[in-house]
Amino acid sequence: MPKHEVRGGEPREYDVAIVGGGLVGASLALALAGSTMRVLLIEGVAPDSSSQPSFDERTTALGNASRRIFQGLGIWEDLAGEAAAIRTIHVSEAGRFGSACLRAAEQGVEAFGHVIPNRVMGAALWRGLRRAGGVTMRVPARVTAVEIAADGAAFSVETADGACETVSARLLVAADGANSVVRAAAGIPAQVEDYAQVAITAAVVTDRPHDGTAYERFTPSGPVAVLPLHGGGYGTVWASEPARAAELLALSDGAYLNALQERFGWRAGRFLRAGRRASYPLRLSRAAATVGMRTVLIGNAAQGLHPIAGQGFNLGLRDAALLAERIATCAGDPGAPQLLGAYSEARAADRGGVVRFTDSLVKLFESRLPGASLLRNLGLVLFDLSPPAKRALARVSLGFGGPTPRLARGLPLT
Numbered sequence: 001m002p003k004h005e006v007r008g009g010e011p012r013e014y015d016v017a018i019v020g021g022g023l024v025g026a027s028l029a030l031a032l033a034g035s036t037m038r039v040l041l042i043e044g045v046a047p048d049s050s051s052q053p054s055f056d057e058r059t060t061a062l063g064n065a066s067r068r069i070f071q072g073l074g075i076w077e078d079l080a081g082e083a084a085a086i087r088t089i090h091v092s093e094a095g096r097f098g099s100a101c102l103r104a105a106e107q108g109v110e111a112f113g114h115v116i117p118n119r120v121m122g123a124a125l126w127r128g129l130r131r132a133g134g135v136t137m138r139v140p141a142r143v144t145a146v147e148i149a150a151d152g153a154a155f156s157v158e159t160a161d162g163a164c165e166t167v168s169a170r171l172l173v174a175a176d177g178a179n180s181v182v183r184a185a186a187g188i189p190a191q192v193e194d195y196a197q198v199a200i201t202a203a204v205v206t207d208r209p210h211d212g213t214a215y216e217r218f219t220p221s222g223p224v225a226v227l228p229l230h231g232g233g234y235g236t237v238w239a240s241e242p243a244r245a246a247e248l249l250a251l252s253d254g255a256y257l258n259a260l261q262e263r264f265g266w267r268a269g270r271f272l273r274a275g276r277r278a279s280y281p282l283r284l285s286r287a288a289a290t291v292g293m294r295t296v297l298i299g300n301a302a303q304g305l306h307p308i309a310g311q312g313f314n315l316g317l318r319d320a321a322l323l324a325e326r327i328a329t330c331a332g333d334p335g336a337p338q339l340l341g342a343y344s345e346a347r348a349a350d351r352g353g354v355v356r357f358t359d360s361l362v363k364l365f366e367s368r369l370p371g372a373s374l375l376r377n378l379g380l381v382l383f384d385l386s387p388p389a390k391r392a393l394a395r396v397s398l399g400f401g402g403p404t405p406r407l408a409r410g411l412p413l414t
């Protein structure tokens with residue numbers, strides 16, 4: 001194990017150190033809270049801070065597999081009261097005749113998923129961690145000076161007041177987002193493709209109650225998603241070219257609502273008020289590998305997706321659930337190469353499938369090739385008529401693919 005210059009004593013030793021306590025890292029920590037492993041969670045920004053980057057103003061569409069994972073983690077009861085069920089998904093393309101409507105009841109499920117504010121999920125996860133005990137937490141604190149060797153990883157944990165401790169772990173988990181310092185320290189490159197789109201998010205209030213329909217509207221400059229919220233109104237995500245996004249961000253609330261209404265149409269009613277807008281540059285980032293020596297990458301540290309299909313967190317949560325299962329059931333060393341190799345192999349199909357599905361959806365609808373629009377319309381119409389296509393999308397919405405983690409199947413972790 002690499003030796004650091006130690007301030008304040010010998011390195012502290014853990015079995016698993018999770019860097020990043022955002023949506024995915026906090027979920028992994030909670031899943032491991034009852035295990036026999038000594039777990040350390042380090043998060044740079046306090047969970048209730050207004051600058052917390054994972055638990056911000058966004059809303060997340062959670063698939064049913066993710067709901068089951070949260071049930072297994074014991075926090076669904078905390079979330080259910082703030083969750084809006086998605087009972088219908090409506091897909092359309094601006095200026096074209098095709099549209100598709102998927103109804104949960106026709107697919108034999110109560111809902112395709114639920115929409116929950118990120119802040120609510122973050123608060124529930126951290127409450128769950130404090131309730132469960134068993135996980136050592138350093139927050140707000142940042143991980144720096146990571147060194148990885150064949151028998152473990154050592155790194156510094158720096159708190160806001162300048163204190164610094166040196167820690168070692170048999171397994172280092174990168175849950176520190178798209179610009180992961182752990183991924184860099186592990187020497188794992190990430191391939192990044194800029195979509196040249198910026199997503200603007202805002203909650204909006206409408207003049208009529210919603211009926212649980214989530215809308216996805218494809219427009220020439222990027223997609224608009226309009227997701228039902230608990231208590232009424234919608235969470236909106238509007239992706240457009242960067243220059244247009246800058247103009248939209250500079251508009252008054254009223255002018256922004258008019259622009260959104262013009263782009264999206266009237267199927268959800270009249271947009272009356274908008275909450276605070278936030279913006280996110282959109283890119284696809286893919287780590288060349290999801291495991292390295294004594295290291296595993298999960299969530300956005302492994303792959304960052306366009307939000308078009310609402311899959312990024314759902315995929316990251318399945319990373320966390322399967323990793324927790326493998327760690328909790330391993331007889332000895334959670335950072336052993338065999339365990340990491342088997343984990344990576346088990347996640348490959350789900351990861352590859354969701355990345356390809358999301359990326360091709362972005363490219364299909366932005367394609368300006370002659371004939372592409374006709375194909376898209378035919379696709380939407382066929383999709384509206386064809387039960388196998390609907391079932392395929394319903395499966396994606398439900399969050400399955402590859403070996404399903406036990407928690408996602410409604411089973412206990414071990």
Ligand SMILES: Cc1cc2nc3c(=O)[nH]c(=O)nc-3n(C[C@H](O)[C@H](O)[C@H](O)COP(=O)(O)OP(=O)(O)OC[C@H]3O[C@@H](n4cnc5c(N)ncnc54)[C@H](O)[C@@H]3O)c2cc1C
Nearest residue numbers: 020022023024044054061143177299300310311312313314
């Ligand atoms: C507009 C938009 C809408 C989306 N909608 C959906 C949706 O509907 N459904 C869905 O499934 N997904 C959605 N996503 C994707 C989803 O938000 C991400 O997949 C999710 O946030 C990934 O979580 P994460 O914990 O892996 O990473 P992050 O959210 O990036 O969290 C990383 C955490 O690590 C901490 N950190 C970073 N560096 C360090 C360090 N050195 N030391 C300590 N801590 C550190 C950060 O403070 C942060 O808390 C959306 C994304 C966007 C942009």
